[in-house]
Amino acid sequence: MDINKVKKQWQALSTNVEDIDYAVSGHDFNVCLESDKLRDFAALMLEEGFYLVDLMAVHVTPAIEVVYQFAHFETRCRVLARAFVDDKCEIPTISDIYQGANWHEREARDFHGVVFSDHPYLHPIILPEEDVDLKPLLKKEAGLKDVDAVRRKPPEPAPEPKPKVKPEVEPKAKPEAVKSQEQS
Amino acid sequence: MSMDIEILEDDRHHRYVLNMGPQHPSTHGVLRVLLELEGEYAMNLLPVLGYGHRCHEKIAEYKPVKSFMPNTARMDYLGALIYNHGYAQLLEKATGVEVPERAEYIRVITSELNRIQSHLLWYGAYLLDLGAFTPIMYAFDDREHILDILEDVTGSRLTYCYFRVGGVCKDIDDKFVTSTRAFISRLRSRFPMYEDLVNGNVILQNRLNDVGDLNPHTCARYGITGPLLRGTGVGYDLRRAEPYSIYPKFDFEIPTATKGDCMASFLVRFQEMEQSLRIIEQALDGLPEGPVMAAKVPKKLKIPAGDYNSSVEAPRGELSYYLVSDGSDVPYRLKVRTPSYSNLSVIPEMCQGMLLSDVVSAMGALDLVIPEIDR
Numbered sequence A: 001m002d003i004n005k006v007k008k009q010w011q012a013l014s015t016n017v018e019d020i021d022y023a024v025s026g027h028d029f030n031v032c033l034e035s036d037k038l039r040d041f042a043a044l045m046l047e048e049g050f051y052l053v054d055l056m057a058v059h060v061t062p063a064i065e066v067v068y069q070f071a072h073f074e075t076r077c078r079v080l081a082r083a084f085v086d087d088k089c090e091i092p093t094i095s096d097i098y099q100g101a102n103w104h105e106r107e108a109r110d111f112h113g114v115v116f117s118d119h120p121y122l123h124p125i126i127l128p129e130e131d132v133d134l135k136p137l138l139k140k141e142a143g144l145k146d147v148d149a150v151r152r153k154p155p156e157p158a159p160e161p162k163p164k165v166k167p168e169v170e171p172k173a174k175p176e177a178v179k180s181q182e183q184s
Numbered sequence B: 001m002s003m004d005i006e007i008l009e010d011d012r013h014h015r016y017v018l019n020m021g022p023q024h025p026s027t028h029g030v031l032r033v034l035l036e037l038e039g040e041y042a043m044n045l046l047p048v049l050g051y052g053h054r055c056h057e058k059i060a061e062y063k064p065v066k067s068f069m070p071n072t073a074r075m076d077y078l079g080a081l082i083y084n085h086g087y088a089q090l091l092e093k094a095t096g097v098e099v100p101e102r103a104e105y106i107r108v109i110t111s112e113l114n115r116i117q118s119h120l121l122w123y124g125a126y127l128l129d130l131g132a133f134t135p136i137m138y139a140f141d142d143r144e145h146i147l148d149i150l151e152d153v154t155g156s157r158l159t160y161c162y163f164r165v166g167g168v169c170k171d172i173d174d175k176f177v178t179s180t181r182a183f184i185s186r187l188r189s190r191f192p193m194y195e196d197l198v199n200g201n202v203i204l205q206n207r208l209n210d211v212g213d214l215n216p217h218t219c220a221r222y223g224i225t226g227p228l229l230r231g232t233g234v235g236y237d238l239r240r241a242e243p244y245s246i247y248p249k250f251d252f253e254i255p256t257a258t259k260g261d262c263m264a265s266f267l268v269r270f271q272e273m274e275q276s277l278r279i280i281e282q283a284l285d286g287l288p289e290g291p292v293m294a295a296k297v298p299k300k301l302k303i304p305a306g307d308y309n310s311s312v313e314a315p316r317g318e319l320s321y322y323l324v325s326d327g328s329d330v331p332y333r334l335k336v337r338t339p340s341y342s343n344l345s346v347i348p349e350m351c352q353g354m355l356l357s358d359v360v361s362a363m364g365a366l367d368l369v370i371p372e373i374d375r
Helices: A003-013 A035-047 A101-112 A161-173 A175-183 B056-060 B065-075 B080-095 B101-129 B134-154 B174-199 B202-208 B216-222 B262-285 B339-344 B356-365 B370-374
Strands: A016-019 A029-033 A050-058 A065-072 A079-084 A090-092 A115-117 B015-020 B032-038 B041-048 B306-314 B317-325 B333-337
Touching: A003 A016, A003 A029, A003 A035, A029 A035, A035 A079, A035 A090, A050 A101, A050 B216, A050 B317, A050 B333, A065 B306, A065 B317, A101 A115, B032 B356, B041 B356, B056 B065, B056 B333, B065 B080, B065 B333, B065 B370, B080 B101, B080 B306, B080 B317, B101 B134, B101 B174, B101 B262, B101 B356, B134 B174, B174 B262, B202 B262, B202 B356, B262 B356, B317 B339, B333 B339, B339 B370
Parallel strands: A029 A079, A090 A115
Antiparallel strands: A016 A029, A050 A065, A065 A079, B015 B032, B032 B041, B306 B317, B317 B333
């Protein structure tokens, strides 16, 4: 696999391809997709020999984000692809390209209510049949965050000592409260 | 739940639906499979999951990141320490906590003991499924030694919670080292016996050869990893492919087989136990002195905003934790990618048209642990 060639193909399909630091995030590339290019992207990934690691939904505003993780059997190349669902909470299925996505998509339907259009059998898999509308992993309004709040902040990853020092100072202010929390 | 059964006009064929599980002994837990049979051939399979769903991902969103460690052990109760390892590593990666070298050695030694223990249980239970009763007694005899060794140092026998962010909670002592060394020579001396007693057995050969048919492309489509993938000739092991912890320091092989049938993954698992012993031996030889916990681990562990992934090689394949953080000490979203979930999803394709007894062989070869599928 020629990574530069594949990267160019990703760029043609996506809105943004970003190199990320494997040592910090555990991924090599971050690819942002429009949902109509998703199936082309999945087909390309399969052709290049990537396997589907995982597929999941994250509830953020403005819309639920569906995250796809790919990796390769021969070289270390972890790819994170993201796409947002549309107004009707729909996104195209990739279960006919990556059959392993079938169950992951059913799980995302269970937990977040994401509808994968043209999925062959979008029935509850983990939850019982009667809990089809429960959608337990949707956030309550108070806990719901904007998508920018859960993204890595651009200036922060560079200075390394910072994250080490920062959390150290804060717990000193109220160590008692933390202790009781941990014990419970 | 119902299956859409095609009604056949030809009345020589009679299809009926058989429930296998959720209490069937060969499903090793609460997995239910609906089998559509034609005579003794399974024409359609529909696994039904969720009997052991315990909302681990939901729980993770409600408590501080460090308090989720015991939950990781309860997903895969056979690979608990490896699940601990992946999670500890995730948080260390996200917060930049450095782990002392001695702690990394202890992690590797105990993780590999845990891997052998898991493979031994699979070995006995799989053969039990296939109708061989005796081997499970031998396998459990050996496994008991590992449980005793790990009980001394971790305090529990199954759902270990031994690793912490920044190290391990208790140092190992001389007794651990001597009993582990004694166990290594014991298990080594037992391997020829296993090979004579089981691996060359003609009934086993007939039950496993050419049953189940996997190839690297199918594995990529379904996301199959672990011994099943290595049975198709792809030497993909995260300990080598994405070296983590101190695995690069050790000399070990990645056993592979090429046929992709049940026999291939059977032999891969069997050979992996020897490789794990080699790793433990080298780690015991090179065990450095020093602390087992990082000096400064904040009590309230705040994860900087962003997403993090940590993957380790569990006994059944790739285990990934994916954490989305909003900058607080409680995860915004934690997703656990468990190997058995992806591995099991191939069953409808792999077992179509198989004899019912071969379905048992094929499902046993997946080495299922149901709680990690249902989470």
